[in-house]
Amino acid sequence: MEEKKYTADGMNIEVDKYEDEKIRERRIMSYAFKMVREESGMNRKDFAEWLGIPYRTMQEWELGRRAMPRYVLDLISYKVQNEKKEGRI
Secondary structure (H helix, E strand, O other): OOEEEEEEOOEEEEEEHHHHHHHHHHHHHHHHHHHHHHHHOOOHHHHHHHHOOOHHHHHHHHOOOOOOOHHHHHHHHHHHHHHHHOOOO
16 A cells, blocks of 8 residues: 655654545535535525524535545535525525
8 A cells, every 4th residue: 555654743643544544535626515505605504494404414525534425415516506596696
């Protein structure tokens, strides 16, 4: 397994390539989710209520601390686009 080494405050941290890719994917998903929310014009609280998602879950997705399934992002994006097109948001 390929590993990458990082140094933080004098400590060596080894991260395997697979873990590094998962972290990068989570960051990309969190950024995309934030962009979708911002496109809706809602703050986190209102967006969570509108979608029926617990605020804490949505917050963890947006901050990249929890992995969001790709299909969930696709469905939320689809809903936001259609609601904007219909003039409901």
